[in-house]
Amino acid sequence: MSFWEKVTGSDLTREWQAFEARAAALPADHRAAWEQIRGQLLPHGDFSGRSLLPILDAALGLLEEAAADGQSSHEVLGDDIAGFCTALAGGEGTRTYRDRWREQLNRNVARKLGRLGG
Template sequence: MGIQDIIEGKRQWRAHMTRVKALPPDYQIVYKEIQRYVFKVGPVDLLDGPLLSGILDFFEEGVAAGKGVLELIGDDVATFCDDLIKDSRTYADIHQESISRKPGTAEK
C-alpha cells in the first residue's frame, strides 16, 4: 500500500463520515453504534467490503422515505449487526479456531 492509497482511503473515509453527519441525529447515533459493533466483532473483509457504505445507503433511503431508524433495523442494534455479518468470517472466528487447535499444530 503506497502513500497515494493511504491518502485516497482517508479521502473516501472523510466523504463517508460527511454523509453520516448529514443524517438525522437518531440515525447518527445508531450508525455509530453499528460502526462500533462491527469494528469490535469485525468481519475480516470489513475494509474491503461494502458493509458500512451499504448501511449508510440504507439509512439515507430510510430518511428519504420518512422512516425512523428503529423502523428500519428493529429495537436491537446487536441483532441487526449479527444478521448483517452472519455469513462473514470474523476475527472472533479466527480467535476461536486458534484456541481450539491442538498445541504445536501450525495454522494452514
C-alpha cells in the same frame, strides 16, 4: 486503487472520511444508529476493514434512504440493532477477527508444545 494506496491504506482513509461526512448529514437518531451499526460490525472485519466497506456502505445508504423518506431509524432497523448487524455480517456464530487470531495463537502454541514435548 493503486498498489501504493492498498499498502498504505490511504484509500481506506478517504472512504472512512466519506462515510463520516455522509453520516454527519443524517438526523440525530439516524447518526446514533450509524454509530451502533459501525461499532457492532467492526469486529467482523479483516485486519484492514476492507471486507466491511460494502456492508457499511449499504447500511449507511439504508439510513440515508430512511431519512429521505421521513422514516425513523427505529422503523427501519427495529429494536435489535445488534441482531440487524449480525444478520448483515453473515448470521449468528460468524467469526470475528478476535476468533481468527485466537485460533491462530492456539495452533502456534500447540505446534511449539508438540515440538518441545516430542
